[in-house]
Amino acid sequence: MKLLTSALVGTGGIADWLHVPIHKKLRGSELKWVCDTNAQVAKEFAEKWNVPNWTDRLKDVLADTAVDWVDVAVPNRFHEQVTIQSLEAGKHVLCQKPMADSIMAAQRMISAADKSARNLGIYMCFRGDPAFRMMKRMIAEGAFGSIISFRGKMISGNGKNLRAGQWRMDDASGALDLLGIHLIDLFAWLHSDIQWVQAYSNTLYATMKGDDVTTAIYGLKDGVTAVLETTYCSYSGPDMPIYLFEVNGTAGYASYNFDIGKLVVQLKEGYQSEMFSCKPNEVKNCTIEHALNGGGSIANVHQDFVDSILRGEAFEADGQVGMKSIHVIEITRFAAKERRQIMVLQ
Numbered sequence: 001m002k003l004l005t006s007a008l009v010g011t012g013g014i015a016d017w018l019h020v021p022i023h024k025k026l027r028g029s030e031l032k033w034v035c036d037t038n039a040q041v042a043k044e045f046a047e048k049w050n051v052p053n054w055t056d057r058l059k060d061v062l063a064d065t066a067v068d069w070v071d072v073a074v075p076n077r078f079h080e081q082v083t084i085q086s087l088e089a090g091k092h093v094l095c096q097k098p099m100a101d102s103i104m105a106a107q108r109m110i111s112a113a114d115k116s117a118r119n120l121g122i123y124m125c126f127r128g129d130p131a132f133r134m135m136k137r138m139i140a141e142g143a144f145g146s147i148i149s150f151r152g153k154m155i156s157g158n159g160k161n162l163r164a165g166q167w168r169m170d171d172a173s174g175a176l177d178l179l180g181i182h183l184i185d186l187f188a189w190l191h192s193d194i195q196w197v198q199a200y201s202n203t204l205y206a207t208m209k210g211d212d213v214t215t216a217i218y219g220l221k222d223g224v225t226a227v228l229e230t231t232y233c234s235y236s237g238p239d240m241p242i243y244l245f246e247v248n249g250t251a252g253y254a255s256y257n258f259d260i261g262k263l264v265v266q267l268k269e270g271y272q273s274e275m276f277s278c279k280p281n282e283v284k285n286c287t288i289e290h291a292l293n294g295g296g297s298i299a300n301v302h303q304d305f306v307d308s309i310l311r312g313e314a315f316e317a318d319g320q321v322g323m324k325s326i327h328v329i330e331i332t333r334f335a336a337k338e339r340r341q342i343m344v345l346q
Contacts, residue, residue: 007033010073025299062089099322110319122322128300129291145251152183159206159232174210192221201336261290
């Protein structure tokens, strides 16, 4: 099997906490470069993680013909610039969510991918979580009966710790695009595209330009609703669940604490598969190798991206998927401002 070569652009907290540990687990790909605008930071990061090459200039990475793909983990406002330059240099790109700060920027990124005939993937980490993958199959197979509703909650206390100069403050990024975008993507991926939205959004306690609280209800196909709750200024004590997802159906229920991989399922007819089984009406508790750091499936999305390159196939969570999420975020903010239900035109 061919061994791909990758470069990581951006060495901030998410790169240190998530991206490099992922690269260390990948099959068929090897991390050759790290890049940061601060040369000393890039050097220290490379030494810490034993990456052979470092630079403070993106052009050094893109000039290396051995680099097959670029992992973009820079602040949101630089996603478009780094992604387009990398695609134009003939590199495949996996970009952190949200893919861009506007629909127009997302369209430019997609256009660059089309022109270069390279894969543009959006890193939606929870698509790699085995519990969500299993629930997607179970929903498709009717294990929950007819789906009635979904409910997703993601909270953080980071808004209380922001300081001047940090990109989360200066970029006007808020709870919706930092956290809620995951739920928006999961609702559509697990069931169907979002058709309408009603929402409330505000900045109450965090000293940030973006929202620190957003609550929204989305309409999916067949009358299914999905509730999103996200905040960036919440108390989060030790062992407190901060990421929760629920599936409610006419013949079953699931609750998943996806920051630590705790899943509870109860089904009227039971279920049997290689990964999971439960008897009719049994309350089944299990632990899943979740997709965040410390979980056994953190590398799944990156691995799928590498495999798509090696097979010469399209990547599922591509630029169009990323742009749909951006579109729903924009409509959600508009719905909150208008205080009424807004249709989402696809």
